[in-house]
Structure formats: C-alpha cells, structure tokens
Amino acid sequence: MSNPQGIPSVDLSEFLSGDEKQQQNFINKLGSAYEDIGFVAVKNHGISQDLIDHLYAQMKEFFGQDEKVKNKYNIPGIGGQRGYTPFGTEHAKGKTAGDLKEFWHFGQFVEDNDPIGEQYPENVNVEEQPEFLKVGRQAYKAFEDAGRHLLRAIALHLGLEETYFNEHIHNGNSILRPIHYPPITGEIEEGAVRAGEHEDINLITLLVGASADGLQVLNKQNEWVSVTAIQDHIVVNVGDMLQRLTNNKLKSTTHRVINPSKENLGTSRYSVPFFLHPRSEMRLDCLASCIDADHPKAYEDITAGEYLMQRLREIGLIK
Numbered sequence: 001m002s003n004p005q006g007i008p009s010v011d012l013s014e015f016l017s018g019d020e021k022q023q024q025n026f027i028n029k030l031g032s033a034y035e036d037i038g039f040v041a042v043k044n045h046g047i048s049q050d051l052i053d054h055l056y057a058q059m060k061e062f063f064g065q066d067e068k069v070k071n072k073y074n075i076p077g078i079g080g081q082r083g084y085t086p087f088g089t090e091h092a093k094g095k096t097a098g099d100l101k102e103f104w105h106f107g108q109f110v111e112d113n114d115p116i117g118e119q120y121p122e123n124v125n126v127e128e129q130p131e132f133l134k135v136g137r138q139a140y141k142a143f144e145d146a147g148r149h150l151l152r153a154i155a156l157h158l159g160l161e162e163t164y165f166n167e168h169i170h171n172g173n174s175i176l177r178p179i180h181y182p183p184i185t186g187e188i189e190e191g192a193v194r195a196g197e198h199e200d201i202n203l204i205t206l207l208v209g210a211s212a213d214g215l216q217v218l219n220k221q222n223e224w225v226s227v228t229a230i231q232d233h234i235v236v237n238v239g240d241m242l243q244r245l246t247n248n249k250l251k252s253t254t255h256r257v258i259n260p261s262k263e264n265l266g267t268s269r270y271s272v273p274f275f276l277h278p279r280s281e282m283r284l285d286c287l288a289s290c291i292d293a294d295h296p297k298a299y300e301d302i303t304a305g306e307y308l309m310q311r312l313r314e315i316g317l318i319k
C-alpha cells in the first residue's frame, strides 16, 4: 500500500460517500495505516485549494515583515499559545538547540456561549493585514471539519460509537500553526535543524501543502522515509494523546524536518499543521477495549489538559 510519497494514501470521499462498503474500506485502510506507520496522505479532504492559497499568501506576507513588526505579536505570558513565536524558540523534547523556524498560532474561535471560551487566550489580529485573522478563522474551521470526519472513522475502527470524539472536540483546544523555515544563510548552532525529531502531542495532526521537501517519518525498520509534498493531499498523523488513549494500538510516529541540501539552503520552506486537541477535561485514560494480557495498560490516567501542560514544559513553550 506504500505510495511514491512514502506513506499510504486514503480518499476521504469514500468515507463520506454513504456507501457502506466504501466506508468500511476507508476505515480499514486508515486503521491499518495508523496501527502501522501512524501517517497517511488524505485526498478529497474538503479543504478548498482557494482557502489554502489564500492562507499561504497571508502567512508569507506576515513572515516577510520586519522583525520589529512581527515581535509586536509575540504575546508574553501565554506560552506562545496565540500570535507569533520567533525563530529558535521551540526545541524538540530533550534537545537544547532551538528549531530553525518561526510560527504563528491561531486557537479556537468559540462561537456559542460555551464557558470554555474563558479558558482560551484571544486570537491575535495583525493590524497590517486586515485579511489575516479572517482567513485564519476560515482555515481553522475547515481543518476542524476534516479532522472531525477522520475521528469518526477512527472511532469506528476502534469499535467505539461513531460520534465518540464529537463532544470532546467541540470547542476543543486545537492549534493552527503556519510555520516559516527561513533560508539558512549564516552560521547555525551545532545540531540545529528545521524541526528536530519529535512526536506530536495532540489527538491527530493535519498538515497541508508543505511548500518544499524535508518532512521525514521514522518507520518500523528504524529508517527515515521522506514524505514529499503532493498536490491535493494533506498528511494526517496520530499524536501522543490518541496513542495514549488507545494504549499504543495507534502509533504516534517520530518525524522531523531536515535541513535542505547545499543548493537549496537559500530557500524558505512553509507548512501549516493543524494540531487537533480535545477540550482540556477529556480523559486520556487507556480505553478498556485496548487493554488485555498481551497489551497491559501502559499509561497512568490523566486529562488532556494536564498532559498538555507537561508536554509544553518539555519543549520550552512554557517555562
């Protein structure tokens, strides 16, 4: 089932077709990929190319602004949860060299009167770019919709109610992160890479249109497999919260973004992951159906909120 892009490919329109056989086929392919390499490429994901192009245009414009302008949007005291995080701030768990990237965070836009809104910092408006927040919000909602469909298929694969995740992700703590990896021109710190090897913290990550190669995934044979940017697909992987909930049945696979070859050092790379998080009160206790004599319970009980705080400390976003 391996494809040129290095990971299996699935077609979300099969799941949404209303045809039971196609739906089951999609669930089986997604489920077995997630039990194996933890990554798939998804086509017919429902996020329009126009919206993606618009988002990319806005993020390129933003990252192209002077440091002074960008730093106005680096908001102290919120652990980088919203607004701008400068180059070199975040590092992979256990590493000291900062990643060679700068990024922006959009968070949840609570549109009903859900009191959870009080837990979340406000999204940040870029005064120089009147379209920025608007397109961020549209993209956030589109990614969230695609993620909700995928979690329905995952729930069915796990033998849960199809709607199991819905209440947990309604107004959840997801993050949309436009990233810029700048050209590598001068000296860089020993061991510094665009994104050091890591696993994502959240339930699933949806990654759109990385503008250049560089993403690599560690397969079961301990080999780095390159995931090339492919037209019309988004990459969707399992994060640590889903791995934990499923007692390691679904795999949160290590990945990284390597530095470009010599001839491409002078080029930027852009990408946009959507880290799909549940509400902080969701329990991540291992599902009873994923525990048996061969698979003893591997993790302590914890809520998503407690787990997130632990992890943000480890990557330097919260001191």
Ligand SMILES: O=C(O)CCC(=O)C(=O)O
Pocket: 179, 195, 200, 207, 210, 215, 255, 256, 257, 270, 271, 272, 273
């Ligand atoms: O930029 C990419 O292609 C992947 C980024 C990533 O893995 C992350 O931000 O967690």
Ligand SMILES: [Fe+2]
Pocket: 198, 199, 200, 255
């Ligand atoms: Fe990642």
